Amino acid sequence: xxSVTQPDIHITVSEGASLELRCNYSYGATPYLxxxxxxxxxGLQLLLKYFSGDTLVQGIKGFEAEFKRSQSSFNLxxxxxxxxxxxxxxxxxxxxxxxxxKYIFGTGTRLKVLA
Amino acid sequence: DAGVTQSPxxxxxxxxxxxxxRCSPISGHKSVSWYQQVLGQGPQFIFQYYEKEERGRGNxxxxxxxxxxxxxxxxxxxxxxxxxxxxxxxxASSAGTGAPLSSYEQYFGPxxxxxxx
Numbered sequence: 436x437x438s439v440t441q442p443d444i445h446i447t448v449s450e451g452a453s454l455e456l457r458c459n460y461s462y463g464a465t466p467y468l469x470x471x472x473x474x475x476x477x478g479l480q481l482l483l484k485y486f487s488g489d490t491l492v493q494g495i496k497g498f499e500a501e502f503k504r505s506q507s508s509f510n511l512x513x514x515x516x517x518x519x520x521x522x523x524x525x526x527x528x529x530x531x532x533x534x535x536x537k538y539i540f541g542t543g544t545r546l547k548v549l550a
Numbered sequence: 551d552a553g554v555t556q557s558p559x560x561x562x563x564x565x566x567x568x569x570x571x572r573c574s575p576i577s578g579h580k581s582v583s584w585y586q587q588v589l590g591q592g593p594q595f596i597f598q599y600y601e602k603e604e605r606g607r608g609n610x611x612x613x614x615x616x617x618x619x620x621x622x623x624x625x626x627x628x629x630x631x632x633x634x635x636x637x638x639x640x641x642a643s644s645a646g647t648g649a650p651l652s653s654y655e656q657y658f659g660p661x662x663x664x665x666x667x
Contacts, residue, residue, distance in 0.1 A: 439592075467654060478554075478640060479593070479658040486651045525592050529654065536581055536644055536654060537606050540592030 437462045439528050441541035448516050449549045456511040456544050458526030467529040468509040469538065470500055474522045482524075485509065496520070521548045552577070554643045554659035562665045563631050571626040571662045573641030581605075581646025582624040583656060584616055587638040599624055600646045628664075636666045 438461040448454055460466060467486050471479040483494025490502040500511045509526060523545045527538040555574045563569050575582050581600040585593035598606040599618035613629045628635055638661040645653035 467651075469655075471658070478660040479642075481655060481657065484655060486654070527592075536583060536598050536600075536646065536656065537595045537608070538583075538585075538593075538642075538656060539595070540585075542590075542592050 437466070437528055437530065437539045439526050439539050439541035441524075441526055441544050443544045444542070445545050445547065447547040447549060450518050451515050454511075454513045454516045454520070454546070456524050456526075456546070458509045458511065458541060460507055460509065460526075460528045462507075462528055462530070465504065468500075468502060469527040469529065470494065470498070470509075470511045471525045471527060471540075472496075472522050473525065473543075479525065482511070516546075516548055518548045518550060521546055554641055554657055556639075556641050556659040556662050558662060559660070560663045560665075562667060564667055565631055565633060567631050568627065568629050569631060569664060571628075571639050571641075571664070572623065573626070573643075573659060574623045575641075575643030576657060579643040579645050579657075580622055581644045582618055582622065583642040583644070584624070584626045585640040585642065585658075586610075587640055587661070589637070593640055596626070631666045633666050636664060638663050 440459045469484045470482040485502045523543045525543045526541045529538045557572045583598040584596040587593040595608040597616045602618045616626045618624045640661045641659045642656035644656045
């Protein structure tokens, strides 16, 4: 069965510092992978996605993620965090289309940014 | 272009009542999925509809049902509400055609916050 693990429930970084949020998945083949961000009381905004090809993907707001098949990981990174990045981040896995566009989400990582 | 819209924004119901939540997808998108997000958790898949047909169902009881209309909007219905149904209900829209791969991307609405008392 597919599953997603985000080991860090909370992360605190200083503004301007680098960021890495971890995501590990379980799936029998190469999945589709996504990172979403959710601000308080808001819906989810798609940051970036991986379908195939280049394992380093660029997203919006200066985020990037790297797919590592050997580690079953898809970690999210940003070189310099801004105060406005404080939010909750969700990693999600989807199976290549077989009729159902079902995503499995991790439990999220809440990011706090110190001024 | 308008994004995914959901109504109502907030809702308070009593145990045992019924609720209907509504979703309008992005123009041109034919697939709608529903997710339940309990406080402190990630979203959980409830249903997916494509071209008015159910394409997927998550591990939710039969009290949960949905449908999609000819204009691709969708309703989620929950009967006999329980306290545990209190959550943020998210609707996600995707092109849903299977090609190109970008049609698999899901775009989420702001959600409906349901409180059951």
